[in-house]
Amino acid sequence: MKLVAVSAGLSTPSSTRLLADRLTEAVRDEVAAQGHKTEVEVIELRPLSGAIANNLVTGFPPPPLAAAIGAVTNAHGLVTVTPVFSASYSGLFKSFFDLIDPVALTSKPVLIGATGGTPRHSLVLDHAMRPLFSYLKAVVLPTGVYAASEDWGSGSGAHAEGLSARVRRAGREMASVLITRATDPLPYDDATLVGKQLSDLRFD
Amino acid sequence: MQFGIFTVGDVTPDPTTGRTPTERERIKAMVAIALKAEEVGLDVFATGEHHNPPFVPSSPTTMLGYVAARTERLVLSTSTTLITTNDPVKIAEDFAMLQHLADGRVDLMMGRGNTGPVYPWFGQDIRQGINLAVENYALLHRLWREDVVDWEGKFRTPLQGFTSTPRPLDGVAPFVWHGSIRSPEIAEQAAYYGDGFFHNNIFWPADHTKRMVELYRARYAHYGHGTPEQAIVGLGGQVFMRKNSQDAVREFRPYFDVAPVYGHGPSLEEFTEQTPLTVGSPQQVIEKTLAFREYAGDYQRQLFLMDHAGLPLKTVLEQLDLLGEEVVPVLRKEFAKNRPANVPDAPTHASLLATAEAASKEATAA
Numbered sequence: 001m002k003l004v005a006v007s008a009g010l011s012t013p014s015s016t017r018l019l020a021d022r023l024t025e026a027v028r029d030e031v032a033a034q035g036h037k038t039e040v041e042v043i044e045l046r047p048l049s050g051a052i053a054n055n056l057v058t059g060f061p062p063p064p065l066a067a068a069i070g071a072v073t074n075a076h077g078l079v080t081v082t083p084v085f086s087a088s089y090s091g092l093f094k095s096f097f098d099l100i101d102p103v104a105l106t107s108k109p110v111l112i113g114a115t116g117g118t119p120r121h122s123l124v125l126d127h128a129m130r131p132l133f134s135y136l137k138a139v140v141l142p143t144g145v146y147a148a149s150e151d152w153g154s155g156s157g158a159h160a161e162g163l164s165a166r167v168r169r170a171g172r173e174m175a176s177v178l179i180t181r182a183t184d185p186l187p188y189d190d191a192t193l194v195g196k197q198l199s200d201l202r203f204d
Numbered sequence: 205m206q207f208g209i210f211t212v213g214d215v216t217p218d219p220t221t222g223r224t225p226t227e228r229e230r231i232k233a234m235v236a237i238a239l240k241a242e243e244v245g246l247d248v249f250a251t252g253e254h255h256n257p258p259f260v261p262s263s264p265t266t267m268l269g270y271v272a273a274r275t276e277r278l279v280l281s282t283s284t285t286l287i288t289t290n291d292p293v294k295i296a297e298d299f300a301m302l303q304h305l306a307d308g309r310v311d312l313m314m315g316r317g318n319t320g321p322v323y324p325w326f327g328q329d330i331r332q333g334i335n336l337a338v339e340n341y342a343l344l345h346r347l348w349r350e351d352v353v354d355w356e357g358k359f360r361t362p363l364q365g366f367t368s369t370p371r372p373l374d375g376v377a378p379f380v381w382h383g384s385i386r387s388p389e390i391a392e393q394a395a396y397y398g399d400g401f402f403h404n405n406i407f408w409p410a411d412h413t414k415r416m417v418e419l420y421r422a423r424y425a426h427y428g429h430g431t432p433e434q435a436i437v438g439l440g441g442q443v444f445m446r447k448n449s450q451d452a453v454r455e456f457r458p459y460f461d462v463a464p465v466y467g468h469g470p471s472l473e474e475f476t477e478q479t480p481l482t483v484g485s486p487q488q489v490i491e492k493t494l495a496f497r498e499y500a501g502d503y504q505r506q507l508f509l510m511d512h513a514g515l516p517l518k519t520v521l522e523q524l525d526l527l528g529e530e531v532v533p534v535l536r537k538e539f540a541k542n543r544p545a546n547v548p549d550a551p552t553h554a555s556l557l558a559t560a561e562a563a564s565k566e567a568t569a570a
Contacts, residue, residue, distance in 0.1 A: 054469045
């Protein structure tokens with residue numbers, strides 16, 4: 001099954017990309033442990049930033065962006081990770097998802113992640129990311145993973161799991177959904193419905 | 205195959221001079237462009253319909269009636285007629301009237317319109333766009349084919365014993381194209397009725413156009429109107445030419461860079477690579493247009509957008525000279541090569557009348 005990660009990190013190396021990689025690895029390991037294979041593709045938004053702006057202006061995606069949108073649309077599951085900018089996802093992250101057909105992510109499992117300089121922004125997952133993907137009718141997994149700078153150098157504390165444990169839990173949740181859905185039927189065909197609407201209206 | 209031009213009717217400042225034409229100047233320029241189209245040997249002139257500034261053509265049949273009186277051969281069409289916010293009864297009447305005045309040189313292209321506020325201004329809701337297009341066209345289709353119509357739908361006052369006048373010329377409804385850029389429902393609608401499908405590809409990459417046209421062709425055959433190759437397809441195009449391609453690029457770039465639709469976005473070079481826009485020599489325009497056939501199949505109508513983004517009338521008329529003299533004659537010859545005999549031409553009033561007469565003769569004989 002196909003897992004696509006979208007990373008909106010801007011620097012190189014990027015902790016956002018690092019988190020995206022940790023999350024996809026966790027999913028892949030868990031899926032593999034249950035005897036299935038995952039094909040992983042990571043989409044970095046930074047090299048697509050000009051194309052994303054052009055698409056907003058012209059209404060159609062240049063070829064590399066079209067490929068990225070196609071990959072996201074056709075994935076069985078998504079891992080989406082953004083840095084926190086001004087109390088929310090970054091503008092680039094939002095602009096990319098603004099270009100995806102509003103029904104394309106319907107019922108798709110999405111694992112949300114975010115990175116920030118301080119743990120004080122961790123609610124961005126539930127106040128920004130979760131509503132965005134709920135609007136898009138995706139299935140947002142219960143565990144989202146937020147990584148502050150300090151998380152990269154600490155283990156579990158007295159009251160919270162460490163980053164590795166949260167990543168593993170998120171990976172298990174995604175793997176479980178992906179494996180359950182491996183035999184899902186295809187969605188119905190919209191064109192057939194229109195055909196029926198047309199013939200209902202025809203009297204001659 | 206038919207060649208022509210379609211105009212949006214935008215009033216846009218000329219970015220090289222800062223001057224904005226008056227509405228009167230723009231309307232008269234549109235007429236001058238239509239007359240020029242006939243003069244240089246093009247087949248079709250189509251005008252847009254808009255109900256908000258900076259556009260002027262709110263009343264297409266008024267303009268087309270005027271053009272009809274001053275032309276002999278040109279087919280007058282629209283790009284598009286708003287099937288969502290116009291009353292289908294008024295469309296039936298206006299275009300039947302135009303048919304009589306223009307001796308049948310009329311067809312029209314249905315479109316939904318994508319400007320949100322226009323819908324409530326005409327008492328409709330954009331979220332019902334597809335449903336309006338489907339229901340209103342079903343009524344329009346009947347008004348032109350049945351002398352007395354009883355009708356009840358969701359969007360319009362019911363009709364009991366209604367006759368739309370005048371009746372279509374010779375009892376033959378104008379040919380209808382359905383224009384859509386990305387709604388498969390409209391390709392389906394065109395296929396369902398055996399009408400034409402116009403893909404306005406000018407701002408879109410080839411693979412998108414290919415998918416939409418293939419869908420229409422497949423569904424046209426599905427509904428029993430002929431083979432997929434016999435479906436009636438129209439495409440857009442957008443060109444700016446000078447003898448020397450570098451001159452074309454230099455002259456068009458300031459218009460491109462701030463054009464209302466795509467300005468401030470991709471570069472001219474990126475846009476010409478990704479869409480049908482050609483800025484260059486007549487030969488380059490010929491090559492790019494001939495390539496449309498590779499992904500859309502043999503098709504029936506090619507319309508070019510020539511007069512937007514503030515280009516002055518004088519420049520547009522020069523462009524039409526180049527189009528009519530150097531481009532279209534070659535396109536006619538080249539598109540005719542290897543065109544299968546069973547691929548029909550675009551229907552005209554004469555061809556539709558002949559088909560109707562043949563059908564009625566057959567019915568009488570049987």
